[in-house]
Amino acid sequence: MIYTLLIVVAGIITLIGIILFSSKNNRKSGKTIFSFGLLLLIFSIAVNFTSGNSTKESNDKEERISKETVTTVKDGKVTERSTITAQQYNKINIGDSKKKVKEVLGKVTEDSKTQNSIEDIWIYSGRDQGLAYISFSRETNKVVQKQETGLLEGNSNTITTQEGTVNKDDWSKQIENISKQKASRSDKYEKLKGVIENFSGQEQEVKEFEDYIVNQYASGKYIKDIKDDQYMLTNIFKSSIVNTYYKDTTKEPMASFSYSFLLNSKDVYLEINKPDSTSVKAEENEMKKQLENIRK
Known part of the structure; x- marks a missing residue:
């Protein structure tokens, strides 16, 4: 754009030089202005051409890259x-x-x-x-x-x-971001699945998640406030990770406990079941039984 403007200005200066040169009284100054304008015009055209080729080469290169x-x-x-x-x-x-x-x-x-x-x-x-x-x-x-x-x-x-x-390994920040989005609970749950799939924590972190879900169940508040998206999504996330960890050891009490915790958290959050429903109470009875085995 700037080089195009420079060409226009150079053209005008050259034209003024020609007009002055045609007058006997201003022939000397007209010649000087004409020469300056002509040189500026040649310079502007040359720079504009070079710049255009450079931009085209850059665009062509990027286009080639994107097509590979x-x-x-x-x-x-x-x-x-x-x-x-x-x-x-x-x-x-x-x-x-x-x-x-x-x-x-x-x-x-x-x-x-x-x-x-x-x-x-x-x-x-x-x-x-x-x-x-x-x-x-x-x-x-x-x-x-x-x-x-x-x-x-x-x-x-x-x-x-x-x-x-955020870093995909920072699951906590991802859950916080998902909870803040203007989306339905089912949409937030779908996004949470991606966080669960990408989780690659160590065994120690899984053990911390075990303690967490046990404490949340024992406190009696794990499905009390389904409007707290971040809390509910965190519960679903941690219990999913624990349940996946024990998928090949179904006889472990924590395998059964985490499954029931996950099922209740997910179904109540998505309003598939109510907290006082028969199915939720049945899973809580199972958690109570398995918790006794965990604490032995």
């Missing part, structure tokens, strides 16, 4: 996925349309499209390493979340929502 694909084979299935750079990933913002994402990251391959109950998800491979997941609301077709693993750095593991960017 990588093919992988896993369990006999061939997957072709478009590749992107960290710079391209950083250009994606919450609220961007699918059209905007395609312009920045390139067309997503059919192999790289998936979904959950509330979102469409596009998956891209990092040009050098890592993966990126772009999630769109099915209602608005706008980006509501993006996450990457090893794309920005070798060990990066981040998730970005309207509330900001």
Whole structure:
């Protein structure tokens, strides 16, 4: 833009020089102005041309990058996925349309499209390493979340929502962000599933979760306030992790206890059952029995 303006100014100066040069009284000054304007015009055109080529080369390079694909084979299935750079990933913002994402990251391959109950998800491979997941609301077709693993750095593991960017290993912050979103309880629960799937804590943390759910049950408040999204989602999260940990040892009392705790927390939060329902009371009786075994 600035170089185009400079060309116009140079053209005007050159024209003024020609007009003055045609007058006998101003021929000398006209020649000087004409020469200056002509040199400025040549310089402006040259710079504008060079700048245009540089921009075009940059755009062409990025376009080539976005159109590159990588093919992988896993369990006999061939997957072709478009590749992107960290710079391209950083250009994606919450609220961007699918059209905007395609312009920045390139067309997503059919192999790289998936979904959950509330979102469409596009998956891209990092040009050098890592993966990126772009999630769109099915209602608005706008980006509501993006996450990457090893794309920005070798060990990066981040998730970005309207509330900001956090490390995916920070499950507590993720639950806090989910609880603040303007969404239904069922939608929040669906988002929580992703946090549960990504959890990679140590055995010591699982043991801490065991103590937590036992204490919450013993206090009698674990399903008392279903309007407290963060508390209820935390209960569901921790009991899910504990239950998964004991999935291959069903005879362990904690396996049965965590399952009942999870079932009641989830069903009451999603208003499938009421706190005083027969099914909830039956699970509480089971927890009471297993708690005695846990404390032996």
